[in-house]
Amino acid sequence: MIDSVRLRRALGHYPTGVVVVAALSDGEPHxxxxxxFTSVSLDPPIVSFCAxxxxxxxxxxxxxGAFTISVLSAGQERVCQSFAKKGTDRFSGVGWTVNASGHPAITxxxxxxxxxxxxxxxVGDHELILARVVDLTTNDDAGDDPLVFHRGRLGRVLL
Structure with a gap:
């Protein structure tokens, strides 16, 4: 039997990117x-994540039924932490706009x-979500690396 704490510690050695998944539902941002988050298929374009x-x-x-995934930049640790907290207004103090798809995009x-x-x-204690990509935009003005989570800490990729 694998202990969940031991598994989390071992998997923490593998760095992951950090995203915010957001949608407008009943006129409210969530x-x-x-x-x-990961890419599953290029043709057709499919991504996945777990909740x-x-x-x-x-x-x-x-x-x-639809949403926007914002790939956070290395300077957005506070945004990551805000959207990870339970029972709070996660959008409070966070810059965002409603994009062309009609969903929140993190500034x-x-x-x-x-x-x-x-x-x-x-699947186990999570739901595995598969989603079709219908549009995407990169932000060359962000001028920063993506935010990563590694060994229990947020940081950036050093190459």
Whole structure:
């Protein structure tokens, strides 16, 4: 039997990018931090991420059927932490706009990926989400590396 604390510690040695998944649902913005985001397919363009099955935010985003993924920049640790907190107004004090897809895009992110929900699969204590990419934009003005999560800390990639 693998202990969950031991597994988390071991997997923490693998750096992951950090994104905010956000949607407007019933006229209100909803979003949360994700570090399980990955590309699945280039043709057709499909991405994935996971949400805890206990999440109260994911059902609101899922109901919207579409969302924007903001790839956070290395200077956006505070944004990451804001969207990771439960029970708060995660958008308070965070710059964002409603993009052409109609969903919140975090200001200063290095990229924005507009998606429509393709499928969800309950896997263990999380839901695995597959989404079709319908549009994307990179922010060459961000001038920063993406935010990464590694060994329990937020930082940047040093090459």
């Amino acid at each position: 979003g949360f931090t994700v570090n399980s 805890a099955h206990t999440s109260t935010t994911w059902p609101r985003i899922r109901a919207a 200063g992110a290095v990229a924005w990926i507009d998606c429509v929900l393709d499928s969800c699969h309950l």
